[in-house]
Amino acid sequence: MNKIVNYCQLALRCGKTSTGSDLIPSIQNQKAKLVVYSSACGLNRKKKLKDKCAYYKIECIELNELFFNQITQKNIQSLAITDQKFAEMIMNIEKG
Template identity: 45%
Template sequence: MPADQLVSLASLVVKTGRYARGDNLLPSIQSQKAKVVILSEGCGANRSKKIQDKCAYYQIPLIMLNPLRFNAISSKVQGAMSVLDEGFAKSILNQAKLDSSLQLFNV
């Protein structure tokens, strides 16, 4: 299943440290260092809207992921993460395009 490969790639991103989360997430979007943002559907409404609006304004691709799959990425990441590495981002976007159950924005 393509989404499992997407989760595997996102887990590798976390292991390499080429991601931003928490307080560093929005600045990474604003500085356009973020190449793709992965957002859990279980994220709070206010934070989710803020992240979606920032991604739309700065034209950063956004992937909405099922909370169960998102939680499988890492225990460090909660709610949302941005991928800073361009190679990983391209691979993640390619896998996301193969999975019709995912919501993609700004792609």
């Protein structure tokens, strides 16, 4: 899981992510290639993210709260990776 956190941190530093109010529009515009959310997200937020990702055929990954909190110091619960290469690297690690 540490590699997923490292790639998410790198994508965040490179500006290849969407968070907050930009997250759902980036999914709808299909700019998001991968959505990563914390296990601490509320049930409504998880359902909304999963449904949007399923509709627009975007991969969605749930990370343990402890790992997700290591990504950034900001108080966020979910983020979208907008770069295809970062998304592919993270999905390869997730699938094993």
